[in-house]
Amino acid sequence: MSINPSDHFDDGSALPHGHMIVCGDDGLGHRLAFELAARCGEHVTVVVPSLHEGHGPQLASLSRVPGVSVRIVEARRPDDATLLDAGIGHAAALALAYGDDQTNIHAALSARRLNPDLRLVIRMFNRELGRHVENLLDRAAEARSPGLSRPALDVSTTVLSDVGTAAPELVAAAFDGSANVIAADGLLLHPAERPAGTPRRRTDLCVLAVMSGGAADDPAGEDSAEAPGEGGTQLLPDDRTVDRSRAVRGLVVLEAITENAPAAETSPGGPPRRGRLRTTVTGMLERLPLGILFSRRVRMICGLMALLVVAMAAVSWLAEGGSGLRAAHLTLLDVFTMGDPATDASLGRQLMQLTAGLAGLFFLPVLLAAVLDAMGAFRAASTTLRPPRELSDHVVVVGLGKVGTRVLGELHSRKVRVVCVERDPAARGVALARSLRVPTLISDVTEPGVLTEAGVRRSRAMLALTRNDSTNLEAVLAAREIRPDLRVVMRLFDDDFAATVYRTLRDSYPNALTRSRSVSSLSAPAFAAAMMGRRILGVMPVERGVLLFTAVDVRDHPELVGQSVAAAFRPGQWRVIARDTTAPGDRRSTAVYGSSTTSYGSLRLFQPELDWHLHPGYVLRPEDRVVLATTRAGFDILLDRDRGRAAGRRER
Numbered sequence: 001m002s003i004n005p006s007d008h009f010d011d012g013s014a015l016p017h018g019h020m021i022v023c024g025d026d027g028l029g030h031r032l033a034f035e036l037a038a039r040c041g042e043h044v045t046v047v048v049p050s051l052h053e054g055h056g057p058q059l060a061s062l063s064r065v066p067g068v069s070v071r072i073v074e075a076r077r078p079d080d081a082t083l084l085d086a087g088i089g090h091a092a093a094l095a096l097a098y099g100d101d102q103t104n105i106h107a108a109l110s111a112r113r114l115n116p117d118l119r120l121v122i123r124m125f126n127r128e129l130g131r132h133v134e135n136l137l138d139r140a141a142e143a144r145s146p147g148l149s150r151p152a153l154d155v156s157t158t159v160l161s162d163v164g165t166a167a168p169e170l171v172a173a174a175f176d177g178s179a180n181v182i183a184a185d186g187l188l189l190h191p192a193e194r195p196a197g198t199p200r201r202r203t204d205l206c207v208l209a210v211m212s213g214g215a216a217d218d219p220a221g222e223d224s225a226e227a228p229g230e231g232g233t234q235l236l237p238d239d240r241t242v243d244r245s246r247a248v249r250g251l252v253v254l255e256a257i258t259e260n261a262p263a264a265e266t267s268p269g270g271p272p273r274r275g276r277l278r279t280t281v282t283g284m285l286e287r288l289p290l291g292i293l294f295s296r297r298v299r300m301i302c303g304l305m306a307l308l309v310v311a312m313a314a315v316s317w318l319a320e321g322g323s324g325l326r327a328a329h330l331t332l333l334d335v336f337t338m339g340d341p342a343t344d345a346s347l348g349r350q351l352m353q354l355t356a357g358l359a360g361l362f363f364l365p366v367l368l369a370a371v372l373d374a375m376g377a378f379r380a381a382s383t384t385l386r387p388p389r390e391l392s393d394h395v396v397v398v399g400l401g402k403v404g405t406r407v408l409g410e411l412h413s414r415k416v417r418v419v420c421v422e423r424d425p426a427a428r429g430v431a432l433a434r435s436l437r438v439p440t441l442i443s444d445v446t447e448p449g450v451l452t453e454a455g456v457r458r459s460r461a462m463l464a465l466t467r468n469d470s471t472n473l474e475a476v477l478a479a480r481e482i483r484p485d486l487r488v489v490m491r492l493f494d495d496d497f498a499a500t501v502y503r504t505l506r507d508s509y510p511n512a513l514t515r516s517r518s519v520s521s522l523s524a525p526a527f528a529a530a531m532m533g534r535r536i537l538g539v540m541p542v543e544r545g546v547l548l549f550t551a552v553d554v555r556d557h558p559e560l561v562g563q564s565v566a567a568a569f570r571p572g573q574w575r576v577i578a579r580d581t582t583a584p585g586d587r588r589s590t591a592v593y594g595s596s597t598t599s600y601g602s603l604r605l606f607q608p609e610l611d612w613h614l615h616p617g618y619v620l621r622p623e624d625r626v627v628l629a630t631t632r633a634g635f636d637i638l639l640d641r642d643r644g645r646a647a648g649r650r651e652r
Contacts, residue, residue, distance in 0.1 A: 017090040019043035020531055023078045023107060024097035027493075028123065028162055030055040031524035032095055032531075033070060034062060035539060039546045040528060041632055043069040045086045049076050078107040083114055093119035093531040101126055105133055108157070112137050120157045121530045125402075130159035158530040166522035167406035171414070173489045173515045174395055174461040182538035182549060191542050192255040196246065201255070205612050206577050208629065209252040209542045210234040210245045235547060235631050238571040252542050254577065254629070256612065297370045305363050309335060312356055319348040335360035387419045387439040392458035394419055398445050398475050399466035400429025403491060403519060407463060412436050419454045421445045445475045451482060461487040469493055473501060480509060487513040494518075537627065548635045551580070555622035557638065566616035573634030576620070578610040578627040 020042050022033050029046060036042040046063075050056050051074050063070035075082040078096070088094065094111050096104040104122050111118055120137060124130030137157035172190060182189045191208055211233055233252075234241060242251065309331055317327035334356030341353075394417035397404055404420070405428055411418050420433050420440040433440045443450045445466075456462060456479045464472035469492050476488045488505075492498035498516035505514040525539045529548075532539075537549040554560045560568050565576050610627060620626065630638065 018092040019045060019087060019090075021045045021047065021083075021086045021088065021091050021094045022097065023047040023086075023095065024123075025049050025054065026097070026099055027055055027518060027520035028097045028524060028527070029095075030058050030062075031520045032097060032527050033059060035524045035528040036531065037062070037068045037070045038065070039541060040532070040539065040548075043071075045071045045073060045091075047073045047075055047078060047082060047086055050074065078103070078110075080110055080114065083107070083111055088114050088118070091115065091118060093121065095121040095123075095527055095531055097123045097527065099123075101129065105129075108133065108137060112140055112157075116141060119531060121527055122157065122159045123162060123527070124159045125161065127159075127161060127164075130161075133157070134159045160523070160527055160530060162519050162523035162527075163402045163406055165526035166403065166517075166519045167410050169522045170403070170407050170463060170465070170489060170491075170517060171410045173517065174411075174463050174487065182540060189254055189256055189538075189540075191252045191540055194251045194253055196250055198251075203256045205254040205256060206575065206629070207237065207242050207251055208235065208254050208540075208547060210237045210241055211250040211252060233542070234572070235542060236570075236572055236575050236629065236634075238569070241571075298367075298374050301363065301367050301370055305335075305367070308359055308363075312352060312359070316349070316352050319352070320346070331356055335363075337361075385437055385439040387441065387453060387455050389455075391417065391419065391439070391455050393417065394455065394459050396421065396451070396454050396456055396459050396462040396479075398422075398462065398464045398472070399491075400427045400433065400440075401465070401467055402428070404463075404465040405429035405432055407465060408432060408436075408438065412438070419459070421450060421454055446471060446478070451475070451479050456486065457483050459483075459486070461489065463489045463491075465491045469497060476505070476514075480505075480512070484509055485512045489515045489517060492516050492518055546632065548630050548632070549577075549627060550630055550635065550638070551625060551627050552638065554620045554624040554626060560620050560626070561622055563620055564616065565614050565618050565620070568620060570634060572631060573637065574628045574630040576614065576626050577629050578612045579614055579618070579620075580609055580625040580627075581611050582609050584623050584625075 020036055022029050022036070022044060024030070024032065024046075025048065029048065033044050033046045037044040046059055048054070048056050048059060051060055051072065056072075056074075059070070059072055062068060063072055073082065073086050075085070078098075083094075088111055096107050096111075098104050098107075101124050104124065108120050108122050111120060122130065122133065124133070134157045141157070189205070192204070193211065194204075237245070245251070309328070312335075313324070313328040313331040316331055317324050320327065331352070334353045337357055337360055345353075395411055396419050397408055397411070398421045400408065400420055400422040404422070408418060408420065408429055409432065418438050420429070420438055422430055422433075422440065422442060423444045424430075425442045430440060430442070441450060441454055443453075445451065445464075462476070462479050464475045466472055466475075472490045472492065476490055479486050479488060490498070490501065492501065498518060502514055502516040505512075505516075529537065529539045532548070537551060540547045540549065552560075559570075560576075569575050628634075628638075
């Protein structure tokens with residue numbers, strides 16, 4: 001069912017060729033629709049399971065925003081009929097953002113059959129399966145037009161993980177609160193505001209915009225989804241405008257925020273030399289997690305057994321008389337089936353012996369299982385390092401689930417000291433932390449003293465990344481009591497709750513940096529960039545406008561061939577910001593410039609391939625590949641020319 005006519009949007013425009021379709025059942029679909037429609041100006045059709053549950057009401061309100069072209073189709077499953085109703089036959093791209101991998105794969109296969117020229121962006125949790133699906137669907141596209149390369153066809157299948165795409169921005173927020181981050185070529189790039197009169201910094205790559213007024217009110221703070229508007233901001237201004245405005249108006253520059261990330265003096269994540277584990281017996285006992293061996297489960301079972309033994313011993317003493325110690329001793333022997341059969345004793349003694357034996361048969365296997373479980377957790381926890389007391393200037397990561405594991409990998413690859421806190425010793429990130437020798441506390445972060453032991457007072461930032469909003473909030477509030485000016489980043493699922501928490505903490509701690517983030521809001525720009533083609537490296541909101549970062553081959557654009565970097569600059573349209581330094585035959589797909597591959601147990605970051613400090617006089621050659629920062633208008637010009645060349649190749 002569609003809330004709009006099947007071939008028209010709410011603004012009355014007909015369903016155009018090249019529109020985009022988003023299918024999802026959680027916050028990622030809503031965020032992605034906003035990125036494409038409100039920020040990138042695309043016509044978007046959204047398929048949601050219900051208009052009255054989840055994010056359905058928010059999408060319905062988005063479709064009524066003036067100037068935003070959103071059409072909504074209500075369907076429980078993305079079957080063939082639903083995809084056809086959404087206009088799959090003449091769509092440019094389809095994003096499958098359901099929370100279930102199988103649903104996304106099934107819909108992707110159907111969509112490729114219904115429209116072989118469609119760009120597909122698939123959300124997958126299983127990365128290895130996603131890689132196979134990506135190769136399968138790309139081969140199907142190539143088999144249909146064997147004479148054309150993938151860039152010429154502009155057809156691709158991109159498999160993304162929302163967790164993997166959100167991790168770089170969480171890391172950036174921990175460093176300096178940056179938002180709208182693009183991970184490219186081993187760097188984290190973001191738009192940084194420079195007030196009037198601020199001198200140029202070494203990490204500033206280029207000027208992106210001249211601001212209409214002062215800096216926005218903490219633009220990197222809360223997650224919000226508002227309709228766009230230029231508001232007087234000049235995107236990609238020329239040098240004369242920049243020089244004229246530098247003293248009286250603020251600038252937005254492209255900054256590489258981790259170009260010189262601070263490195264640990266010793267092995268990444270490991271403790272300094274003075275903080276190694278003590279060799280004395282006292283020091284070893286202090287660091288062994290004995291509380292895990294005597295866990296709450298073990299203590300509860302032992303307590304119940306003790307109460308039962310005391311009760312049966314009391315009954316036996318009252319019934320048989322004699323010494324109370326002898327009654328307790330006989331009861332314990334009966335529980336552990338170590339006593340002689342009471343064949344010559346009284347009937348009461350025989351009944352008590354049978355009762356004690358049955359209780360022992362029940363409790364002993366349960367106690368054994370609990371002890372074995374605790375010993376396994378003890379072995380796992382005892383092999384993790386404890387935070388050294390001298391450690392400082394580190395980042396505390398609370399929660400080592402999917403998000404925490406990826407963030408830990410990102411921080412480790414940038415040689416940042418890390419201390420982790422995780423309640424579950426079997427969490428997926430604990431094994432990674434152990435292999436990287438990262439100090440880890442196997443404790444509940446809400447327990448008193450845990451954050452103090454993690455060194456929050458001496459840390460540079462804390463990231464609360466558990467799956468529980470209340471746990472993250474409690475951890476942040478406890479950390480702020482220890483250190484009021486601590487920089488914190490919270491993972492919160494509910495967007496309204498995130499905005500409320502952000503405003504409250506900002507007002508309560510005005511001198512501290514607070515960031516509340518949801519994974520869907522952080523990953524949506526990467527999904528939007530993938531939907532716009534392999535050549536889009538990222539989408540970056542700047543003030544109230546938006547810039548697209550795209551990689552192009554110079555030979556395909558006559559306006560670039562033979563021009564210097566300065567002469568190729570088109571104010572308000574595009575600007576050359578980097579050049580691929582690898583030989584043409586050794587270049588990989590432009591889709592992976594922004595990828596940092598993190599695998600379980602082995603971390604690697606692609607070696608730099610892009611020159612971000614181009615001389616203005618460098619002359620572009622046909623064999624060059626360059627990265628452009630473009631406005632929406634400039635990207636449309638480049639895209640129209642690419643489509644014209646592809647059509648010409650098809651005709652030939």
